Amino acid sequence: MAEVKILLAEDHLVVRNGIKLLLDSQQDFQVIGDVNNGREVLDLLDNGLAVDVIITDIGMQEVDGLQLIREVSERYPHIKILVLTMLDCDQHVARAFEYGAKGYLIKNVGAEEMLFAIQHVMRGGRYLCEELSMGFIEKAIVRNNNQPVNLDPTELDLTSRELEVLELLGEGYTNLEISKKLFLSKRTVEGHRQNLIDKTKSKNTPALIKFAVQNGLIH
Template identity: 75%
Template sequence: MEKVKILLAEDHLVVRNGIKLLLDTQQTFQVIADVNNGKQVLDLLDSGVETDIVLTDIGMLEMDGMQLIQELAERYPQIKVIVLTMLDCEQYVTRAFESGAKGYLIKNVGAEEMIFCIKHVSNGGRYLCEELSMSFVEKAIVKNNVQPIVSNPVDFDLSEREQEVLNLLGEGYTNQEIAKMLFISKRTVEGHRQNLIEKTKAKNTPALIKFAVLMGLIR
């Protein structure tokens, strides 16, 4: 079975040696070289060295990982890049993938996940480490819980008049005030309010207003 060739770029010698030692334990991997920065990666490739994977940090001197990803995408598009870094910000992740990276790992990733990532990417896949994936999902859940869902009054079978009453209730007006503003009787307003409660399945007026805000029916 042909081995996956890996070129490692990491400016911390101890970290680089540790990663290389891990990868060398895999029979299907071959670390062909390990270097300090992106420039050295390009120098090796320009000299004729061939690799399948470049595993690179982002923060390196002379040429950082982001610059390296862009250069490889232009000059060696067949080479797949995996980022291995301490930087876990969404901006870095997004920029890395936009620039052409196929994988993104943070340095506290487990050995099994790193090995899986390299195999997955070498087979044509893309990979974002589990810790970052779950972090982004949790942020999305919180965001969705805060932001209202935009709904159409038609979805709840609300008439134009009921929507007007709902808007005014949301602004804090009383039934009597709404009646005067819409030139209808107070009893008619109460009827519209009761219809709104029934159509939205709210328990009472405060619950109706809360539901309407969450669903984007009022602001």
């Protein structure tokens, strides 16, 4: 791989110097500039600075990282952009990739992972740091475990009449209104409602309706 020319955009001098020291110690990397904000990056590019990779923070004055990503991607699409930030929320990650970033790292990332990420995006790939990747996976596992499974009414042994009552309960009808619609006594409707609560192991009627919606029994 030819020497990779890197431009840093980071408004914390100590952090910027630390990254520069790490990258300059690598045989294949050369930091050709380090600036405080996105405006300075754009000025350098507009003046003809040849850059392969921009490593940028998100939260900076004047032109922030997201705006920088968008403008560089539109005007200099050959330049790879790698985010290095403390901001780990899903919205920032998604927006950065949407605007054209090729990688996203959290600032506590290890040196080896940062170097790998730069090499990976230079080869045409995209990279999300391990911490964020595992965070997304853990959230997906939680969502999957909490995802209700649609039930076949036969599994609950619900009668057609109970399903009719359930549908009307879901539409907000009272026991008395349901009794009139189905030509049943109010006591019979109350019995069906209690059977539904018992069969679905719900605490009360609102919990019954929630269960029914989550499991596709009513819509």
